[in-house]
Amino acid sequence: MHAYLYLISATYVSAQRFAMLAQKLEGATAGPALAIRLEAEGAGLWSALDELRARGATRIDLRPVGLPFSQSLEKWLPGAAGAWLARQDLPVPELYFAASPESDMGVITAVARAELPMRRISAQPQGERGKGWDLPPAHQHHLLVCTGPRCHVKDAPNLADVLKVEIRRAGLGDSCLVTTTGCVFPCNAGPVIVHYPRGDWYRMADRAHIQNFVATVLARGGRLESLIFHQTGVSHETA
Known part of the structure; x- marks a missing residue:
């Protein structure tokens, strides 16, 4: 069984927004798929690979998501996935790591030409200041x-x-x-x-x-x- 694991590096994204993206990615995939965050919260890379293997995956494609995708993560992730692979009992699934999305001109063109909802920005004096951003809470x-x-x-x-x-x-x-x-x-x-x-x-x-x-x-x-x-x-x- 061919499965897909989408790797998303996005620290400042709410759990709700990430869940929406994950649902769309998994729903658009022709086959079993998971989408995980590489930081913050949720299942880690190794636990996600465990889940896909438990579901019967014999091949898992790791696909980075993001424009641009971190060069540091792109170098590190194959090794981290290889460490998981080295600990598995036979038979082990085949793992593949996809190139970053920015290497596909079709992806770049789609982003550049996408018709997205727009909202006009008005002048907001001190608009960068948020409520409750003055002092940290009391703590020891x-x-x-x-x-x-x-x-x-x-x-x-x-x-x-x-x-x-x-x-x-x-x-x-x-x-x-x-x-x-x-x-x-x-x-x-x-x-x-x-x-x-x-x-x-x-x-x-x-x-x-x-x-x-x-x-x-x-x-x-x-x-x-x-x-x-x-x-x-x-x-x-x-x-």
Whole structure:
């Protein structure tokens, strides 16, 4: 069975708008298909490949979506898919990676000539200012949860949800500001959570790590040395 996996890199897109796009892509495909985000939330690359294989796919085409598509992701994604392939039991499905859409002049022409609804823009003094964008909410702990593509593939979005649940369960919701971020660079150590104001960088591999972090670090003020791999301000290897 020939299946298709659409790869979308779009950080600032609501879950509702992404769901609409995914539904349209999957509905327009002649065969089984999934559309996933490479950042933020939702199923990661490996879990999506697991699902398509479980549905009986013998060939899966990975198709980037976006104009232009990230050159960095274009280089990294075949390797990430290959890592998934290396862990599969026989028989394994064939995987193919498509070129980015901008390589197809038909796609470029369709975008350039599309007849789209238009709305006129009027002058708006201070129109760039949003409601509630003046000060951050009160908090004691600022937690940066990396959900960039390389942490996303290791289920970082799911860990972010678990973190929020455990924080609420511990009664610490009013003292913790959880911010999901794009790539914070030490991808091989991911999924990554950075805890400020201490500046400790933690590798959080699973739910147990998160639960221990909330109980030990946030609730009791301790540290988990076994999970810390870096501290802001400490010298490190240069790029």
